[in-house]
């Protein structure tokens with residue numbers, strides 16, 4: 001069986017780094033900056049007041065104390081946003097609000113609490129030092145400074161900074177576009193009634209959510225039954241309809257194990273053997289490198305496939321995930337998520353990994369790396385398995401907040417021993 005790391009590297013190699021696109025600030029969160037962002041002006045752009053109060057010359061107040069207050073005429077009112085504030089004459093004060101530009105001639109602000117709050121004249125009973133309560137121009141950012149480097153993940157603070165320097169749009173790496181296609185004749189759309197032998201289609205919505213959550217752009221296609229013709233037609237129609245904005249990956253679920261009706265395996269094996277020419281002698285547009293199916297030494301997620309499908313608009317990368325719901329999502333976590341994030345330059349493609357003590361013993365077969373679902377207690381430094389190893393246990397997966405990784409050769413881990421844990425909330 002193929003080692004997990006080898007398959008992960010092969011999946012990563014399917015992705016090309018995504019191009020740059022410009023997006024409005026409102027769409028920038030979670031994206032990766034494609035170019036250094038340079039401030040065209042300083043921050044703050046002008047010296048301004050840090051307090052509601054009175055702009056003064058500190059020299060005028062040098063001798064002031066509670067016992068010896070001073071009274072100054074209030075010569076102007078400076079709310080934040082006033083663009084034509086007059087200069088301050090010696091021996092006068094301007095009423096000023098937080099964020100308003102400091103008038104020429106003033107070098108300090110007396111906060112309103114240290115005054116009688118007058119509007120015509122103001123009594124001040126505390127001295128201030130030059131620069132007190134003044135936020136200097138460029139105190140945060142200087143003009144020409146790189147405020148955010150290419151490769152930065154844009155969160156709320158970074159979006160705020162970009163807005164503050166006046167950027168309305170930002171150059172970011174394009175989100176990889178992923179088509180999700182589930183297969184299985186037993187599948188029924190959620191919301192529709194089930195007959196005996198049928199189940200609701202859960203992998204498609206789950207994997208589409210996982211793609212979006214990873215920072216990609218998922219498009220969930222209508223699932224198909226175990227019918228090769230229908231599978232290929234659905235996929236090729238979807239690819240043809242997206243000729244102007246090509247997809248980065250086709251991700252399928254189901255139909256890859258050892259049964260009699262393995263639609264994904266059959267479909268991609270067929271398109272591969274179609275290489276050559278069509279009956280009319282035209283070159284076959286399906287000619288391509290094909291999809292290879294393999295067993296990976298992991299549990300869940302053993303049957304895997306990857307490669308390229310020669311669709312109507314050219315070659316497109318393909319990853320085929322196993323149909324069992326837990327296998328499907330765990331395979332996505334192990335192989336697709338890190339590759340997808342690396343493709344758009346995410347600074348942390350992989351889930352945060354920690355070590356934690358097992359709250360109970362675990363047994364597993366030798367030969368496959370096991371990814372058990374768990375709940376972590378970060379304060380206690382312990383992790384408890386949730387549910388068993390079965391790859392149909394979707395409810396346990398939904399209760400889990402981490403994966404517990406137990407290496408191939410290990411068959412037993414005692415309670416209290418440490419294990420590697422991947423944090424799914426990170």
Ligand SMILES: Nc1nc2c(c(=O)[nH]1)N[C@H]1C(S)=C(S)[C@@H](COP(=O)(O)OP(=O)(O)OC[C@H]3O[C@@H](n4cnc5c(N)ncnc54)[C@H](O)[C@@H]3O)O[C@H]1N2
Nearest residue numbers: 182184201202203204254255256257258302322323324327
């Ligand atoms: N004889 C063997 N049988 C199986 C093997 C094997 O090596 N030899 N491998 C097992 C393992 S491990 C896995 S994992 C599964 C993988 O099977 P497929 O990828 O072919 O998936 P299906 O057979 O189509 O479905 C498996 C299981 O999952 C359910 N399923 C499928 N798609 C969905 C969906 N979109 N939403 C919800 N549930 C879905 C399906 O009903 C099956 O119960 O094969 C084992 N068998």
Ligand code: MOO
Nearest residue numbers: 300301302327391
């Ligand atoms: O490998 Mo399957 O993915 O165990 O259930």
